[in-house]
Amino acid sequence: MKFLVIILLGIALYGNTSDTYATEKNGPSSLNMLDSNIFKCFPLSVGNKWTWNVYRNFNPGLGYESALITSSHVIRNHKYYKTRWDTYTIYTNQYSSGFSYLRIDSTTGNLYSLNISGNDTNECIIDSLNTPLNDSAYIYCESGNGQWIHHTRSTYNIFNQSFLSEDFGWTNYFEAWSIHRYAVNLGKVYSRGQGMMSYTEITLRGCFINNTLYGDTNFILGVKEVSSEIPENFSLSQNYPNPFNPTTKIKFDIGGTASTETILSVYDVLGHEVAVLVDQQLQPGTYEADWDASAYPSGVYYYKLESGSFTETKKMVLIK
Numbered sequence: 001m002k003f004l005v006i007i008l009l010g011i012a013l014y015g016n017t018s019d020t021y022a023t024e025k026n027g028p029s030s031l032n033m034l035d036s037n038i039f040k041c042f043p044l045s046v047g048n049k050w051t052w053n054v055y056r057n058f059n060p061g062l063g064y065e066s067a068l069i070t071s072s073h074v075i076r077n078h079k080y081y082k083t084r085w086d087t088y089t090i091y092t093n094q095y096s097s098g099f100s101y102l103r104i105d106s107t108t109g110n111l112y113s114l115n116i117s118g119n120d121t122n123e124c125i126i127d128s129l130n131t132p133l134n135d136s137a138y139i140y141c142e143s144g145n146g147q148w149i150h151h152t153r154s155t156y157n158i159f160n161q162s163f164l165s166e167d168f169g170w171t172n173y174f175e176a177w178s179i180h181r182y183a184v185n186l187g188k189v190y191s192r193g194q195g196m197m198s199y200t201e202i203t204l205r206g207c208f209i210n211n212t213l214y215g216d217t218n219f220i221l222g223v224k225e226v227s228s229e230i231p232e233n234f235s236l237s238q239n240y241p242n243p244f245n246p247t248t249k250i251k252f253d254i255g256g257t258a259s260t261e262t263i264l265s266v267y268d269v270l271g272h273e274v275a276v277l278v279d280q281q282l283q284p285g286t287y288e289a290d291w292d293a294s295a296y297p298s299g300v301y302y303y304k305l306e307s308g309s310f311t312e313t314k315k316m317v318l319i320k
């Protein structure tokens with residue numbers, strides 16, 4: 001089970017060429033022998049972030065998962081990227097968070113995940129990225145058994161574009177199989193783990209790669225109702241804290257006597273929409289939404305509430 005958890009957590013990330021080339025602190029470089037698409041599939045760089053939609057055909061059902069590279073460290077004479085993983089389950093309204101360390105070996109093309117917890121420093125090969133096309137490689141953890149992964153290539157359509165993808169999968173005799181799909185220049189865009197009666201499917205919602213945003217990296221969590229009293233009017237409160245780093249709360253009132261289609265959006269100073277925090281029917285009441293701006297640069301942002309004929313916009317400041 002620990003091996004599978006590390007696989008699911010680690011397969012998301014990929015290396016920017018300038019950073020990946022430095023993954024090996026010592027020893028000769030063999031980058032000229034590796035397919036350059038390997039490194040384009042894994043831009044390991046501080047500040048990069050990915051968010052995926054998670055679908056399970058069993059409880060707890062729908063959710064989200066995100067990965068944010070927070071820093072880099074030299075461990076065991078290799079350069080690792082510390083990555084924060086956040087998950088949210090909609091049905092149970094539960095968050096969880098943790099860290100792992102990722103690297104791509106510049107001589108083998110292997111993607112590694114290092115779990116550091118207490119005395120546990122177990123490293124696992126997530127995928128052997130230099131595996132020849134239509135060939136297989138054995139992946140494993142240092143303290144356990146592994147499995148064979150088969151490498152194929154295809155294309156993947158997302159964000160109104162078509163990307164070359166590198167696909168790694170396995171199957172066994174018990175109707176279980178898995179696939180990890182990485183789009184060149186984006187990273188992990190799709191994965192699926194299939195058991196005999198159940199499966200988990202993960203699709204890319206958005207990513208922030210080397211200061212370029214694709215899609216939406218926020219969790220759409222809906223909102224929390226914070227008061228049972230029905231307000232007389234619609235209103236939008238000032239976010240708090242403000243200035244903030246990196247999260248803030250936004251409270252608003254929905255008046256009237258019937259449910260109303262409500263949208264709460266965030267915009268940058270140029271008027272570009274960067275996040276949608278709420279997009280749903282809401283009954284009259286007082287609500288609160290959170291915005292995590294970990295993947296966004298410092299600056300002035302505006303948030304706008306639209307509910308029925310009511311519209312209001314306020315300013316907030318992110319300082320990192």
